[in-house]
Amino acid sequence: MADFGGDLAEARRALGEGRLGDAETGLRRLLSERPEDLTLAHLAAQILKRQGRREQARIAYERALAGRPRDAALHAEYASLLDDLGEGEASVAAYDRALALAPGLVDAAIDRAIVITRRIDRRRGLDALRAVAEAN
Structure with missing residues (x-):
């Protein structure tokens, strides 16, 4: 089994460094393990927004907010x-x-x-x- 926390940290680091392809690859790997994880929905929204895929980002943000309405x-x-x-x-x-x-x-x-x-x-x-x- 992969190290979820370490892989998540690496995907976030890649996003922060502007390595959007690496961030997306890491996200896909994480989603294969935990497709319903709201933290991953949030990360997906951030990546999609940075990629300029705003309508897809909207869907991901709304999914994350549905599960974390007090964030x-x-x-x-x-x-x-x-x-x-x-x-x-x-x-x-x-x-x-x-x-x-x-x-x-x-x-x-x-x-x-x-x-x-x-x-x-x-x-x-x-x-x-x-x-x-x-x-x-």
Whole structure:
């Protein structure tokens, strides 16, 4: 039997280093052992997003979130993907879920304000950025 933890760490390392092919190969190997593992669904979403396969990444993120609905960081990553897809309102809603779970996610609060500024309402977004700056 393979070393799941070691193989997972290697796939994450490959992703972090931008070796997307190696990350995907490692992920496929891991999925052959644990096809329902939500950690692997999350890793798949990250790899797919980096590969520019955004609609597939959306499916993987939604699968991971269905099993880990209280994971604030996962909601924030999903929000970023929704922004990439041009879905400003949905992105803000996902950032709101992340921040409701973990109000201290400053990066998520900043990213939320940027999405509002670019995609929804410039003044409202700038007000949100000011609020983040004042709170931190």
